[in-house]
Amino acid sequence: MAQDAFEDIVETFEFLDDWEDRYRHVIDMGKAMDPLAENLRVPATKVEGCASQVWLVPEIDGQGPGAVFRFKGDSDAMIVRGLIAILKALYSGLPVSDVLSVEAQAELARLGLDEHLSSQRSNGLKAMVQRIRLLAEKAAA
Template identity: 75%
Template sequence: MATEAFEDIVETFEFLDDWEDRYRHVIEMGKAMPPLDDALKVDATKVTGCASQVWIVPRIEGEGAQARFDFDGESDAMIVRGLIAILHALYSGLTLGEVLKVDAPAELARLGLDEHLSSQRSNGLRAMVERIRHVAAGKTAAA
């Protein structure tokens, strides 16, 4: 259940044979993301469990079952900014229920990230996914 934006990333990764090229592409995706306002870089938006500084600021548009999930995010590490961009492509625009149905490990495995990220980066990526799922679950329960 991947978004079209995520499928585009999968296609690009299939085209890029070398992991170094993929790594550079992830960094470029991170550079293309808009910076997060410093006022939003607070403890409430900080993701714990990441070796780098990571902030995720969720935005829910709409009400009830049709509410759509989106978020802004940033990190002080360029590769992590790229991972945030990948997660944005994976989740942005989905309903809250759809967010909870995404099998993030399986989708991210399609990119080969699980094979090429350090254990610290993998743990951080899992922490970001859990934060996104936690927000979606909390908003779904409140609806």
């Protein structure tokens, strides 16, 4: 069910044998993202449960279950910015009803993230996925 952009990341990770190279790639993906405007870095967009500062802002095109889900995000930690970029590849462009069907843990496990992130980072990643699901649920209603 993964998006093409996410499949590209999976292929890149398969090509990069060393986890250090994969880690650098994640950071580079985060660096490539546009920063979130300061006026969007507010308590309402902040993701709780992350060790780093993380903000996610939904961008929903349309209404109801068929509305297209996209989001902007940012963090004060480079690796977390990269994780946001991965989540954007996984979710952006899906109908909001499909966002709820994504098995994020299984998809992210394909990248080996579950084996290489600290427990704090893993918990933060789960918190970001939960926020994305919540945003999609609200948009689908």
